[in-house]
Amino acid sequence: MIREGVIRRINGSLIIAEGLPDAKIGDVAYIGGQRLIGEVVKISGNEVDLQCYEDTSGLRPGEPVVNTGKPLVAELGPGLVGEIFDGLERSELELWRLTGPFIKKGYRIAPLRRDKKWHFIPRIKVGDRVTEGDILGIVRETSVVEHRILTPVGINGVVERIEEGDFRVEEPIAEIRLPSGEKREITMVQVWPVRIPRPYKRRLPVTDPLFTGQRVIDMFFPVAKGGTAAIPGGFGSGKTITLHQIAKWSDADIVIYIGCGERGNEMAEVITNFPQLEDPRTGKKLIERAIFIANVSNLPVSAREASVYMGVTIAEYLRDQGYHVAVIIDSTSRWAEALRDLSGRLEEIPAEEGYPAYLAERIAGIYERAGKVVALGGADRVGSVTIMGAVSPPGGDFSEPVTSTTIRYVGSLWALDTELAYRRHFPAINWLRSFTKYVGLLDEFWGRYDPNWKIYRERALEVLEEASRLEEIARVIGEKALPDEQRLILLVSEIIREGYLVQHAFHEVDTYCPPEKQVEILKVIIGFYDLARPLIEAGVPVDRLRELRSVMELLRLKEKKTLEEIMEDSARLKTELESLKAEYEVKAA
Amino acid sequence: MRPSREKAGMVYRTVREIRGPLMIVEGVRGAGYNEVVEVKLADGTEIIGTVLDTYSDRAVIQVFGHTEGLSLDAAVRFTGDVLRISLSDDLIGRIFNGSFKPLDGLPEPIGKERREVFVSIINPAAREPPSEFIQTGISVIDGMNSLVRGQKLPIFSEAGLPHNVMAAQVARQSTVLGREEEFAVVFCAMGIKHEEYEFFRREFEQTGALDRSVMVLNLADDPIIERILAPRIALTITEYLAFDLDMHVLAILTDMTSYCEALRSISIAKEEVPARKGYPGYMYSDLATIYERSGKIKGKKGSVTLMPILTIPGGDITHPIPDLTGYITEGQLILSRDLELKGIYPPVNPLPSLSRLMKDGVGSGKTREDHMEVSNQLYMAYAEGVKARDLSRIIGELGLSERERRYLKFADEFERKFINQGIYENRPIEKTLEIAWDLLSLLPEDELIRISEGNIKKYHPKYRKMAV
Ligand SMILES: Nc1ncnc2c1ncn2[C@@H]1O[C@H](COP(=O)(O)OP(=O)(O)OP(=O)(O)O)[C@@H](O)[C@H]1O
Numbered sequence A: 001m002i003r004e005g006v007i008r009r010i011n012g013s014l015i016i017a018e019g020l021p022d023a024k025i026g027d028v029a030y031i032g033g034q035r036l037i038g039e040v041v042k043i044s045g046n047e048v049d050l051q052c053y054e055d056t057s058g059l060r061p062g063e064p065v066v067n068t069g070k071p072l073v074a075e076l077g078p079g080l081v082g083e084i085f086d087g088l089e090r091s092e093l094e095l096w097r098l099t100g101p102f103i104k105k106g107y108r109i110a111p112l113r114r115d116k117k118w119h120f121i122p123r124i125k126v127g128d129r130v131t132e133g134d135i136l137g138i139v140r141e142t143s144v145v146e147h148r149i150l151t152p153v154g155i156n157g158v159v160e161r162i163e164e165g166d167f168r169v170e171e172p173i174a175e176i177r178l179p180s181g182e183k184r185e186i187t188m189v190q191v192w193p194v195r196i197p198r199p200y201k202r203r204l205p206v207t208d209p210l211f212t213g214q215r216v217i218d219m220f221f222p223v224a225k226g227g228t229a230a231i232p233g234g235f236g237s238g239k240t241i242t243l244h245q246i247a248k249w250s251d252a253d254i255v256i257y258i259g260c261g262e263r264g265n266e267m268a269e270v271i272t273n274f275p276q277l278e279d280p281r282t283g284k285k286l287i288e289r290a291i292f293i294a295n296v297s298n299l300p301v302s303a304r305e306a307s308v309y310m311g312v313t314i315a316e317y318l319r320d321q322g323y324h325v326a327v328i329i330d331s332t333s334r335w336a337e338a339l340r341d342l343s344g345r346l347e348e349i350p351a352e353e354g355y356p357a358y359l360a361e362r363i364a365g366i367y368e369r370a371g372k373v374v375a376l377g378g379a380d381r382v383g384s385v386t387i388m389g390a391v392s393p394p395g396g397d398f399s400e401p402v403t404s405t406t407i408r409y410v411g412s413l414w415a416l417d418t419e420l421a422y423r424r425h426f427p428a429i430n431w432l433r434s435f436t437k438y439v440g441l442l443d444e445f446w447g448r449y450d451p452n453w454k455i456y457r458e459r460a461l462e463v464l465e466e467a468s469r470l471e472e473i474a475r476v477i478g479e480k481a482l483p484d485e486q487r488l489i490l491l492v493s494e495i496i497r498e499g500y501l502v503q504h505a506f507h508e509v510d511t512y513c514p515p516e517k518q519v520e521i522l523k524v525i526i527g528f529y530d531l532a533r534p535l536i537e538a539g540v541p542v543d544r545l546r547e548l549r550s551v552m553e554l555l556r557l558k559e560k561k562t563l564e565e566i567m568e569d570s571a572r573l574k575t576e577l578e579s580l581k582a583e584y585e586v587k588a589a
Numbered sequence B: 001m002r003p004s005r006e007k008a009g010m011v012y013r014t015v016r017e018i019r020g021p022l023m024i025v026e027g028v029r030g031a032g033y034n035e036v037v038e039v040k041l042a043d044g045t046e047i048i049g050t051v052l053d054t055y056s057d058r059a060v061i062q063v064f065g066h067t068e069g070l071s072l073d074a075a076v077r078f079t080g081d082v083l084r085i086s087l088s089d090d091l092i093g094r095i096f097n098g099s100f101k102p103l104d105g106l107p108e109p110i111g112k113e114r115r116e117v118f119v120s121i122i123n124p125a126a127r128e129p130p131s132e133f134i135q136t137g138i139s140v141i142d143g144m145n146s147l148v149r150g151q152k153l154p155i156f157s158e159a160g161l162p163h164n165v166m167a168a169q170v171a172r173q174s175t176v177l178g179r180e181e182e183f184a185v186v187f188c189a190m191g192i193k194h195e196e197y198e199f200f201r202r203e204f205e206q207t208g209a210l211d212r213s214v215m216v217l218n219l220a221d222d223p224i225i226e227r228i229l230a231p232r233i234a235l236t237i238t239e240y241l242a243f244d245l246d247m248h249v250l251a252i253l254t255d256m257t258s259y260c261e262a263l264r265s266i267s268i269a270k271e272e273v274p275a276r277k278g279y280p281g282y283m284y285s286d287l288a289t290i291y292e293r294s295g296k297i298k299g300k301k302g303s304v305t306l307m308p309i310l311t312i313p314g315g316d317i318t319h320p321i322p323d324l325t326g327y328i329t330e331g332q333l334i335l336s337r338d339l340e341l342k343g344i345y346p347p348v349n350p351l352p353s354l355s356r357l358m359k360d361g362v363g364s365g366k367t368r369e370d371h372m373e374v375s376n377q378l379y380m381a382y383a384e385g386v387k388a389r390d391l392s393r394i395i396g397e398l399g400l401s402e403r404e405r406r407y408l409k410f411a412d413e414f415e416r417k418f419i420n421q422g423i424y425e426n427r428p429i430e431k432t433l434e435i436a437w438d439l440l441s442l443l444p445e446d447e448l449i450r451i452s453e454g455n456i457k458k459y460h461p462k463y464r465k466m467a468v
């Protein structure tokens, strides 16, 4: 195989080389004297086009290109958790230590630390027969994550040797005799091509919601474990904060946060906060179950393209160990722009707004890698990958190509609304424009907390819908001109919005709302509606209700720390409403 | 064949084509991508350019200077290096043009350090999240859109609005609470008028800021393409002052709209497929390489706070320039013609304005425990008031409910007393919060739902009076 060719042309991240007759699409190559990393993206005649993942300044035609003949891979093994990688899986913490606070290009380091020893405990014995995907043994990677070392894909045989002990990732921990008689040493590190989904035994229907502690999501627009969701919205509408909230509080086992073409300070914030924040369910630090990929906006655009696949591949690997993994991509629009950039340089015929014709296919390809599966291997191990992506539509216009395409492929849509954001109604998820295909999963989940949950939810949605219609009218004639029954609906909808949907991410108590509290608050609010209606019919003016202290207290139920406090407030509300009723009965008599 | 270093300094007279700011030079063996070239015109003037596209036997060059007088017999020298500038503390107090030529009559700077101008990326793992509150003395900023050290917060404006006056006020008044350190100011002008520049210069002169400032100027009649260079030169200097000399730097970049127009004209010359309104698809990433140069670094003292100014074309906030800027910066301050017409200064409309880093810079131990809640409540109340005002335009004030009328009154008072202030009025944060509370007390206490009960009891004027 001919490995070394020569650069003929450099146009930004696009390199055209000659003299690589054996190149295949997807081959990784080292470009120029600085050995920058690139990938073959097009072959025509004796010209090979490469996309370079690093800044190409200073590179010259005539410099060599060395083809590795191998695709871009993710390195998988102990040491992933708590790391912060760039899109090519280089540890940014390590790069910082080695090269200082500014990025230097052409610097290559092994993704997983080579010097660290991990304590490996076998789960099988010498003489056992193993097939691909079987667990060979475990490493306690963090107090939360037990890293399960899997028999690599494609390997079946009999264990010849396996031992407990402290090993570096590249040291053999076992030896397997293949059916051919050949012996294969197994280490704790494996590689997998990022653009190829990892295999599994079979797909399962999704059954459980990913619980996020965010009321508007959990109660109204949930996403399934193994499902997909998109969160589109103009700048400043709350995509990142919502996704941060999910990264912090969701009940996924592991969270992979891909900062794709977004702000450096936002990544710095999560990396700085996660080591301090505690998981509300396990009490363990969030950093012990998180992996970051920080391909920020001022890093080379081309690497954004790879970063998403890198993150998803790591997620699949953890899924195969039997974990529920949440993948967060902020923002898929920046990834799509990287596609557009390359496509433009390749002079492909653009479809809409300069995006290539294969945009939809690529977007679908990413979301299709979500799912709940039975992993390879003897035991029926179940794991899932949930993918949630921010979309950043230019001008906030959802009809643009990336947003409109994404909406077709996801199971839940959290549509952000700039108007709500201006009013500081956060999360600014518009309840009329959002959707979920996973409502069916809620029965079992919420049924555990309250058999009537469905009634509360439906009533709440009805009120919200009716109120938005009434608001249209009120905008023209004024609220005062509406009859009191309708003004009550406006009042209840205001209570639902302010007291339920609004959830301040930085509120000490309300940043995370446990399930029993979510149902309880909704129950109290809907209960208020039921009690208030007869009062209005009996002639009590809406303004009198509004003046009741306990009605305004409904807006603060979410700030209460315990269910008891919420129930006390609810009891007080009943008493106040009853005395109001009595007052009007006296008047009427 | 290794035509790299030996070619450094090679001079070619083989220009084959000149198209707008682009020039094709033939016979060049292996020019480096982004390599700097010096082009000598017939009249002896020299302009610089960089290599945009390089082939085995030719190079496409983008020139940054005036292209009038450029002809096919121009001499092009390939320097063998990417664009770098010399840095030292002697730069402080100096004035340069967009290609780093002195405009102050002093000699060209000689520096100990030569740094690359185009590529400078802070490793995200090395960033320190900004968290120090900057008191600008302007209530609508400090109270509701606080700026913190290391933030990038642009002003979105329109022609004729007082963005310059406001930026100058910020530069003049900004301090970090409890510290006496002053900001050094790096001022970068792109396509602004002489008179605007003179305003800033006078301002800086009067306040003594000139001795702590560096200016990089590309004015309205300077070469348009040089605007691509100017902010990068300014920021290379800024980073040096901040991260080598431990200074706190406020960089003002104005007008980013002129910058983007320069970017567009190159893109059109290159015949690229545009994304929206003729602007190139890579404008987001290009702007990010400018705006993301702000911030703080772990273990370093200095900071880069960025205040870009841009005029929104046609007042349309969905235009790619404000839109892509908003997607990168950590918030935005939006000036409104309506408020300006009412005589309100600074005419910042708080509703669409935002400071994303405010939450990290305010609160107990930083400003005051009720700060964030008060801000949230002001937002909510003002939004209600504006809604009531819109309604009253349709049905008249009499048609409003009592509640709506109260909010309408709140909105009016809020604009007059909170937003509005003097150009030389420097309000401490306590004063800003005091005005806010006075205004909030126009509303029923039960409606202050964004504020915790504890803070209401502690700061609401009603209870404070009782306590006195
Ligand atoms: N749940 C929330 N609670 C409180 N504040 C919020 C919430 N969501 C958003 N915000 C506020 O809105 C601001 C913008 O949110 P965010 O950064 O998530 O927007 P974005 O949609 O990611 O914008 P961009 O596309 O520019 O990145 C935040 O800085 C914060 O002030």
Ligand SMILES: [Mg+2]
Pocket: A239, A240, A241, A262, A330
């Ligand atoms: Mg964001």
